[in-house]
Amino acid sequence: MPSTKTTPPFKREHIMTKKTLAVAAVITAALSAPTMAADWFIGGGIGSQENNYKAEITEAVDPGFSKGTFKDSDSDMIYELRGGVYLNDNNRVYGTYSYNSDDFAKQQSFLMSYDYLVGLDANNKFNWFIGATAGVNHVSPDTDVLESKNRFVWGGQTGFMYKINDSLSTEIGYRYLKQDYERSFASDAGDKASFSLDDSQQVYLSVDYRF
Template sequence: MNKTPLVLAAVITSVFSIPTMAADWFVGAGVGAQQNGYDKVVTDTGKDPKEVTSSSSLTHDNEFYMVRGGVYLDDSSRLYGTYSYNADDSTTQQSFIASYDYLVPLGSGRLNWFIGASAGSNHVSPESENMSSGNNFVWGGQTGFIFNITDNLSTEIGYRYLDQDYSISNAPDEIDEPVATPKAGSEVTTLSATDSQQVYLSLDYRF
């Protein structure tokens, strides 16, 4: 049974089930650069048993956009949910994740260092119509710095790493070419998404 929807529901629900008293809510948006890692395996389907003829790792770099909202539980912790979008020549990826951060004040208190964990779901849509889209569970962590411009407005620079496990089969050797239906004796490529790394800048408003 696929546990991804259950895990995602649990982490997202935790963000929005915090008591409203003594909590500061915030919303924000950001942009950044994302690097997606892939493993590519080419298999000769005409041999018995099937034989792997080559394997390699590759990366795709592209921009991404995000919106988010959450709550500061106190001066040293926060919970929030994030939706992010990025696309390149091969796939479009949409992530829905919940995160927890621990904050450490630096200097005058306007600057905070944070470190935390994230978990959620990533929806992958290949550009080729002959490849099916799907969801996979992602998890990881983030760190960075928050600068409080005013009592309500802050900016943030951060880095996030997400581990993921998604495979696309019956692809040709080049991942951005149209997919042909594999024939007996043909070489079939399996492309697996392994991880994503994000560097971002955001602006948040705190209520």
């Protein structure tokens, strides 16, 4: 039967502090950006996502098991839809829905992001961007032993954006997401273990339509 893992109060406070700071950073950066003529956009992209997992056997009763920590990484395709607004030439905010499935779990993410853009040419057609992200990730492990859960995620992204014309732009980016999925469980024989998704890294290519 699965067992519930109790998080110490001091650890819960530390986790909540990180979550609050991540969300506050995205909101503050977006609200502090000077607003001029805004360009709304919608788009989509594809790429690759690497997920880093950790399993730990904390108590082994069955002779076939032994205590220890095991780490593994798995990579697969990521698909995303997004929409947002360019507040001006240097600031944008947007929301992203993404889907990823690997050998261990399926993930659906709902993220809010802020980027600061730096023009690399005289016409601001080619830009470098860097920003922060926070949101919710729904993790669905491919086993009945582990439960599907919504978990907070936060991180940042960077990359390059090219404005093809007034309506179309494309970009290549890298995003790091700190995950918050961890479950503990026990077998009928008394073996105890935990499973966690520590973080994810994404490399993506997207195309956006401005209006």
